[in-house]
Amino acid sequence: MKTRFGPQKIMFPCPVSLVVTGTMEEANIVTIAWVSLLTSKPPTLGISVGNRGFSGEAIKKNRHFTVNIASTGIMTQADFCGITSGHDTDKFSECGLTKLPSDFIESPIIKECPLNLECRLTSHQMIGRTNHFAGEILQTHIDTDKLKDTGDVSSIDISAFSPLIYIGGVREYRKIGEKAGDAYQIGKKLKDRGRQS
Ligand SMILES: Cc1cc2nc3c(=O)[nH]c(=O)nc-3n(C[C@H](O)[C@H](O)[C@H](O)COP(=O)(O)O)c2cc1C
Numbered sequence: 001m002k003t004r005f006g007p008q009k010i011m012f013p014c015p016v017s018l019v020v021t022g023t024m025e026e027a028n029i030v031t032i033a034w035v036s037l038l039t040s041k042p043p044t045l046g047i048s049v050g051n052r053g054f055s056g057e058a059i060k061k062n063r064h065f066t067v068n069i070a071s072t073g074i075m076t077q078a079d080f081c082g083i084t085s086g087h088d089t090d091k092f093s094e095c096g097l098t099k100l101p102s103d104f105i106e107s108p109i110i111k112e113c114p115l116n117l118e119c120r121l122t123s124h125q126m127i128g129r130t131n132h133f134a135g136e137i138l139q140t141h142i143d144t145d146k147l148k149d150t151g152d153v154s155s156i157d158i159s160a161f162s163p164l165i166y167i168g169g170v171r172e173y174r175k176i177g178e179k180a181g182d183a184y185q186i187g188k189k190l191k192d193r194g195r196q197s
Helices: 054-062 072-082 091-095 188-196
Strands: 017-022 027-032 035-040 043-050 064-069 115-127 130-142 164-167 172-175
Touching: 017 043, 017 054, 027 043, 027 054, 027 072, 027 091, 043 054, 043 064, 043 115, 054 064, 054 115, 054 130, 064 130, 072 091, 072 164, 072 172
Parallel strands: none
Antiparallel strands: 017 027, 017 064, 035 043, 043 130, 064 115, 115 130, 164 172
């Protein structure tokens, strides 16, 4: 049996991302859980940003932003950035996170986040009252101590990285669990069985 709820905005898990707008001198952080990769060539991600906060206007004006993936170690700061506004709060100084300069854009990245993406705004669309921004990823920074092999972007040690997960609907933060299997591999058991029969 299933219980029906009609149209709902429930989807999980979501990575907790801290989106930074502005410059090294004047930057703002907003917590965004509605983030997703959109396409691989060129690498582009999308974020959904409400139109009443500080950040929507800032992204439209600056035309660049950074997406910084939070770890469980900065959960309190991440939540703070989601319940305060750049309209009246200097979030960097209030929560003690550290700005580092980006390579290609003016908006800084956050040192305490293990994965940082520099993005250039490539499209903007309103869906209802929400800004949907697409940003081309110009640079990717990963904490070197979270890589098993420094030359391999896919060698991230997920346990050391400890991404902070947001569960919409129940409004909980969670840690990532144990590895369950190898993606693009485990399904081959069924695929091969289908071929044999
Ligand atoms: C866990 C969490 C996830 C959030 N995800 C989003 C989101 O995906 N999009 C959005 O517009 N606001 C989201 N928010 C709310 C904004 O972070 C919040 O409105 C913030 O105060 C806006 O800050 P600003 O005015 O500095 O832009 C989230 C808040 C929290 C705590």
